[in-house]
Amino acid sequence: MNSSHLIRDLNDKGLFTVPFTAVEITDAFWRPRQEEHRTTTIRLTLDKAEETGRIDNFRKAAGWIPGEHVGRYYNDSDVYKILEGVAYTLQHVRDEELERRADKVIDAIAAAQERDGYINTFFTLKEPEKKWTDMTLHETYCGGHLIEAGIAYARATGKEKLLHAGQAFADHLLRRFGPGGEHWVSGHQEIELALTALYGYTGHARYVDLAYWFLEQRGRGHGRGTSWEREDFGAAYAQDDVPVAELAQPLGHAVRAMYMYAAMAELVALGVAPEYESALARLWESIVEKNMYITGGIGPSAHNEGFTRDYDLPNATSYAETCASVGMVLWNYRMFLISGDGRYMDVMERALYNGALSGVSLSGARFFYANPLESDGTKHRQEWYDCSCCPTTIARFIPSIGKYVYATGKGRLFVNLYMQSAATVRIPHTGGESRWTLVQNTMYPWDGQVALTLDGEFSEEMTVSLRLPTWAHSWTASINAESVAPSTGSSYLSGGYLHLRRVWTPGDRIELNLDMPVRVVSAHPAVEDDRGRVAVCRGPLVYCAESVDNGSLSDVVVSDRTRFLRRYRPMLLGGVVELTGYNPGGAREVVRLIPYYSWDNREPGEMRVWFDNSTYEPLYVSGAMSE
């Protein structure tokens, strides 16, 4: 097996991620959340993994303690994901107690691994004879999370025990599967992303080849197992209905789809599977235009935890799993990396600030699995779930946010997210590599004003590319207080970015001011639940109403002529811009709105994102026109 010739050198890839370790977030929005994550979420999930026997399963498999496997067949994955979250957390803050706890868990994992590299406590303890018989049962899914955790932990601590466990599992796969080996369709994709990450860490092309092989197994009749046999699921449930390069319609389990699409994008980036690019474009258009909630959430149905039919986006019963929104972040960010196109970052940001962030309470201690867009007061975050993928996804996601702020290309810096921070980036260029320090000052997402100060090594012309989010219909930009005139060659617009090219000077200050008015938006008319309704957004945030602020929500009527008072309320919900809507004349308060991500953090009650739309008499419409 040798297709390493397919793999472009990493340095030839178009774009690079600036790791979150290089970006120190200093804002009042994400930094407190990351701190809450370290002091609450990561410890809580570790505690829960202990309490629910998830960690004990490893100790049992290692023979350290007696007992049966407890819980679901994929519970190992939660432990790995928590360890990945621990690793990221340790990269932010040395936390010896946390590291000691993790080390002990890792010891149990390593001891639980079988000699041939196989690791899965469910099969080891309960059904050792059934290993590799049912593709539904998450053996590669769990193993994939082990690999990602191992890489993260090695990066964070220099300790490679978990990494070696992961690599041993990968090598186990290589011996069993791949060209000439057995067929295998991963029932829950994840191994593909893990294998490309392992290639990134080790440089061994065989892992990428195997990722490609796993993807190419799909849609060719090789899949079998529980979910394949269920009439209501079948091959499409796990995206095994057509070869991946032929995909056109998002189907099946949403998280599985996201992880697979993300892996496909990785293989495009690596030059292994350029043929996936058009499939990804088709899928992206279909999802973004026809199968995505305004929150960036996807997968409306609880039944298959996934996609149904175009424009089927009910609000009260919306599943929109937290993991799927995080998956949208993972996938869309990779779509950006293979294209440099800002529209992927737009969708990524939508999912990040809404559908994904709503997955965790402000306390960091409670989690949504499903993220409804409407509630009668009975839907609340929980401390844990029997299937706890969402809490543990949050555990590994929140500390990694910083990696999405900047990206680099040859002679180019992409400013993708506006987030107050201090960063050090290395920018490759024809003369080698330059080290820049970036100080970004902004109140984003509460305000659209951003100031970016550059310092470092400036030798030749380089481009700073500022993302202009699609919602920013108008903006202004300046360099050292001199306003920018695009289309002059040295500054131009393309792909949703304002590109500023010049030989930069230490201390150069770029200012971007994105107009951030309140927007009243409507859904595609084919979305039945939103017909005749509008939602309210500002900047990247979707807003919602809760009955704690409004009383009953059934009478709330909003229109594009509702006028909104913005008010930053530092003591409300950790500090939010609250919107108060008034009727056009201003005499009557019609609704009070908070960011969607912050709902269900106070008294229980109704919640709504989409409101009945009213057309007021045209008395306040100026002129023969509508504004």
Place this chain on the structure above:
Amino acid sequence: MNSSHLIRDLNDKGLFTVPFTAVEITDAFWRPRQEEHRTTTIRLTLDKAEETGRIDNFRKAAGWIPGEHVGRYYNDSDVYKILEGVAYTLQHVRDEELERRADKVIDAIAAAQERDGYINTFFTLKEPEKKWTDMTLHETYCGGHLIEAGIAYARATGKEKLLHAGQAFADHLLRRFGPGGEHWVSGHQEIELALTALYGYTGHARYVDLAYWFLEQRGRGHGRGTSWEREDFGAAYAQDDVPVAELAQPLGHAVRAMYMYAAMAELVALGVAPEYESALARLWESIVEKNMYITGGIGPSAHNEGFTRDYDLPNATSYAETCASVGMVLWNYRMFLISGDGRYMDVMERALYNGALSGVSLSGARFFYANPLESDGTKHRQEWYDCSCCPTTIARFIPSIGKYVYATGKGRLFVNLYMQSAATVRIPHTGGESRWTLVQNTMYPWDGQVALTLDGEFSEEMTVSLRLPTWAHSWTASINAESVAPSTGSSYLSGGYLHLRRVWTPGDRIELNLDMPVRVVSAHPAVEDDRGRVAVCRGPLVYCAESVDNGSLSDVVVSDRTRFLRRYRPMLLGGVVELTGYNPGGAREVVRLIPYYSWDNREPGEMRVWFDNSTYEPLYVSGAMSE
């Protein structure tokens, strides 16, 4: 004739204007225009009045020089309007040379007046026997402008010669017309406004009674004269088709209509004709919703200089006379004074910053009569017109702008226009009257941030009412950096204002931040010329494209997904925020826009306000929604 019992004491009127003499404009937008007005416009119009024989007509009528009447039968009005403009100018700046020139003109006017108070050089010199025979021939129109000029000049200089001439004319009218006298329908309304102003200055109720009588003459079959006899004009041309209290549809000559509606509103304010209020409401709705250009211009047809049928708003042939837009300011401001409702100020501001301001070049030396919304390159401002009402309207209008900034009511200050300025206002309240000084800092109309600092005498609870323009869909406000929460009793919204009630303290600082994004707006679908088209606005300003920036305009396509760079260009057109539109992806510049008022100040070329609208592929539309 005694209906003075109908007249409410002025102090019982709801709202008061703060005179422009109390408001020192200090901004970079209006102040340079007023300076240009003093140094250029007012002198140029005086020169032109001299060159064209308008002033000589008075000298001839006085018998000082020999000769025939020269020019049109209403040319006297231009001289009066210029003198009114001179008076306002002198209230801003003592300008001895200007005052000397005006004094000499006034001497000629006084000498031209006949013994019985009659004054009109056309009739005195040319057809003395035809006085008061043809209601079309502007005898009351000219006399009305004399009265307004006389009051202004007396206020500015303390010299009452012109005032006495005006009052003598008013008394002449009182002897001839009114109950028991002859019938008279003023062919071009203006005398009514002048008579109420004369009441305001002298306190003599008979002038108001006469104004009311003039209005009540209309629509009762008393009108006769040239325009009545023209089949295509008839009684409706001069709003003589129905009694004014029954008016429902704007018809006829637009300027005449505006002056009449303004006078009707004055009589409502004075308590004389409360029955006019519902007619005014009907007319306002009809004009604003069906008969007004986006610029606030009215009267689409050159044929009757006026209204045609609902939604008839052609762009290339739009008449939208400068005087009619100024008339919209006059009328809408009075509608505000009788209601305290901000929607009238919205329309007033629209007319002010667009349809009216476009009437004068940046140099202050050239004028539009008609204000088209589209030009093939052949339409330009002129230095003068044979019928020069528009230049002389500009002459008296520009120096008066300051009066629209603030208004007062009992215990209440209205902040109506955002304009950097320092002002002294007297606010009546239950305990007497308080004197406040106001410093308003803002870059408006280029920016929606306003800071207002209060100082003065604060004894009891008073209300500061900040206008929230309809275009400001969202805003934020604070008092002494503490954000405002309306609906708390001490701060509330109504009638398009944010009302802030409290016992104020010297140094209190109110900040208002109106979100001012670029807006892409569409016309009512019944407006044929704008169907499938959109216009671009920001804040109070309508934008347009000129070929000097764009080349041919026929290919320009704009949509609500066009994205705009804002750029303040201090050296362009006296300093404007220029907008550059890009296609949604940002790769292609689609249009460059300047404020409509500033067009035709550079090389001649095409101009457009309404652009073809394109629906781009939905690729950049996020989610199942349109933004």
